[in-house]
Amino acid sequence: MMEMPNEKIDKITVACNTGPLISAFQCGRIDLLKRYFKTIYIAPSQVAEFEKHGAAKELDDLTREGVVVLAEALTADEKEQAEMLARRIAAQPSSGDPDYHGHLPEAEVMIVAARPELGCVRILLDELAARTVAEEEGLRITGFPGVVGRAGLDGLLTRNDIRHVLSLCQQQGTHYSDQLIEHVAETYGR
Amino acid sequence: MEKRIAPHELQAALLSAEDVDKDVASLSEALMEERARRIARNVLLRPDMRQILRALLESGACENEEEAIARGLKTLSVALSPAWEGSGRGSR
Numbered sequence A: 001m002m003e004m005p006n007e008k009i010d011k012i013t014v015a016c017n018t019g020p021l022i023s024a025f026q027c028g029r030i031d032l033l034k035r036y037f038k039t040i041y042i043a044p045s046q047v048a049e050f051e052k053h054g055a056a057k058e059l060d061d062l063t064r065e066g067v068v069v070l071a072e073a074l075t076a077d078e079k080e081q082a083e084m085l086a087r088r089i090a091a092q093p094s095s096g097d098p099d100y101h102g103h104l105p106e107a108e109v110m111i112v113a114a115r116p117e118l119g120c121v122r123i124l125l126d127e128l129a130a131r132t133v134a135e136e137e138g139l140r141i142t143g144f145p146g147v148v149g150r151a152g153l154d155g156l157l158t159r160n161d162i163r164h165v166l167s168l169c170q171q172q173g174t175h176y177s178d179q180l181i182e183h184v185a186e187t188y189g190r
Numbered sequence B: 001m002e003k004r005i006a007p008h009e010l011q012a013a014l015l016s017a018e019d020v021d022k023d024v025a026s027l028s029e030a031l032m033e034e035r036a037r038r039i040a041r042n043v044l045l046r047p048d049m050r051q052i053l054r055a056l057l058e059s060g061a062c063e064n065e066e067e068a069i070a071r072g073l074k075t076l077s078v079a080l081s082p083a084w085e086g087s088g089r090g091s092r
Helices: A018-027 A030-036 A046-052 A056-065 A076-090 A100-113 A128-136 A144-153 A159-171 A178-188 B017-044 B047-059 B065-087
Strands: A012-016 A037-042 A068-070 A122-124
Touching (some): A012 B017, A018 A030, A018 A159, A030 A037, A046 A056, A076 A100, A076 A128, B047 B065
Parallel strands (some): A012 A037
16 A cells, blocks of 8 residues: 555554664664654663663653653553563573563563553564564564555655665664565565 | 664564564554544544434445445445546546
8 A cells, every 4th residue: 555655644552662662763763653653652661771772862852752651660460460471472482582581671561552541552573582472462563674664665765765774773783684674675665 | 973772682583574564564454443543533523424324324225334434435436437537537
């Protein structure tokens, strides 16, 4: 479905793991997230991750704009659920870290995504192990390369733009393979 | 020099092309659903539209609101198609 770049988009509310936002920061294309998402919820435990990645200022800017909203702290019950989810993520064959503590932020954002009062219709997750568990939980997923692909379909990005955007993330260490970048560029670029 | 931001989850497994295709479809579906909600809300909030819908349902011409709206659009499309064909818009 091709849409014109200036056509009105009905933006959606999502929850977002750290990875997709980091990718958008790495390539300087937060505008792509702003185009499709009216509110992006994150879990409290993710804030420390953004600080660790050197993206505290970028996150702060988006929070001030009201694009990113820090969800309320998890209740005791929710924390228990998050720990169980984190253990399941850690146990996935595709998980690179068998210690569940390292997966608590993505587990917490899954809990946030499932809060009915927030109206999150998708969760942005780029890590395979977390995606597997999120799907088992019935959450609907997308990710940063998916946003880039959609922007290509909407006529906002050429094939070369897509290569450039995803390569900038790759050059800064994000795990997008050359084949993946080429696939997204050739399939979705205008 | 441009600021560099450290990657997240260095050990994480890679997304496949199939994963991204599913993600694009999933995002597109969510955007379409949101658009459908807005359009339905705006139509159904109009008292004149609600009155017409109620009359159509009470007459038995349509089983439900969805059918009434869909048939209304098809009827309008058929009615306007000669004009479209004349202007070349019908072939798009």
